[in-house]
Amino acid sequence: MSTEEKILEAAEAIFIKDGYDGARMQDIADRAEINKAMLHYYFRSKDQLFERVFNEKAKFFFPEIAGVFSKDNTFIEKMEEFVELYIHFINQYPFIPFFIIRTINTSGKESFIEKLPFKDSLAPPIFNSYFQDSQKGLVAEINPLQFVLSVIGMCIFPFLGRPILQHAFDLKPEQFTELMELRINELKIYIRKILTP
């Protein structure tokens, strides 16, 4: 593994664990098993290293949904698929949601919002698909924005509140992951109930 890769891997781990403010350049260097000066040699500054890490992780906050929303099925079916895709997705990177939420709520890091694919890639296909089925009477009348926020919230919240959950129900990491896998079908039921006309 190249030095640059070692640094990036260590920086990811430390920034995801501690956030920008909590992360220490020395911790990243130690984890990458290199000299601290190398961090600056390869990435100039903490800011630039963080930006590089964020850019590579931003796409893992919202999944790529083109595949789901180009299919020729109903909005309800699409949303069910979306939930399955999304929870599987986050289960593979369970600490990304908090990393992203923390970053966009951190003073001085507001501009990172623009790097998230929500506005351009996620919301429009969902809204379009809803309006199409809505005109055909295939879906209940809901507010699509409020609905999308609800679905994302249902999917993501357990990962943000994970420490509370693990404490309250004494869950081991595997048990948490399993609970989230079971969650997929539960949310599919909720979504179908909400959206059935």
Next chain:
Amino acid sequence: MSTEEKILEAAEAIFIKDGYDGARMQDIADRAEINKAMLHYYFRSKDQLFERVFNEKAKFFFPEIAGVFSKDNTFIEKMEEFVELYIHFINQYPFIPFFIIRTINTSGKESFIEKLPFKDSLAPPIFNSYFQDSQKGLVAEINPLQFVLSVIGMCIFPFLGRPILQHAFDLKPEQFTELMELRINELKIYIRKILTP
């Protein structure tokens, strides 16, 4: 206003805005318009000052629901009331959810989890009420834990992702608050659809 109150008020604002790692004692002193040494005179250390602030804010993460869940109505009605109460509640302290989520996910601050009223005060009455109505066939069969996580997630997520929302839809703070007020009725509809047998 006493010096102690001035400090606490400033510390709240800074810790909520910047988190423990991002907060600077000097910033708190400046905001309180007092000498930095006074912070230590009154609260000894950054840790103790933070703990004091967290303890006072922890109760605003989950609302007091005794009133709602002692009523003689159905689980569905209770949950509708809960959502109304909860969103109103968070709308008054819109930055508390992120403050709490950030803290319990911060290394070294895990022990603060225990100060949240979820395990002892929030979950049990909800679960009990569900099982009562479930036996009477008054409510659809769902997994109460997954359901509670969903409701909390639906209520809270927009406040955590607020910067994304405000950016994507160009919302002013008043507009955001109004969107959340409208959200109450939308979520009530979702909940009734999910829970109706």
Next chain:
DNA sequence: AAATGAATTAACCAAATGGTTAAACCAAAA
């Protein structure tokens, strides 16, 4: 008015932190 004790301040301190530098290392080209 003198004494007392808490409240407040300015100056200071040690450690930590992001970042720099000059020298050393090392593999490939000439």
Next chain:
DNA sequence: TTTTGGTTTAACCATTTGGTTAATTCATTT
């Protein structure tokens, strides 16, 4: 074999940060 240029290291630097101290101010008690 020497040169070259990228890579790595140890030592160093300026600033920031949480925290301390000793002196001073101020209100209250005697």
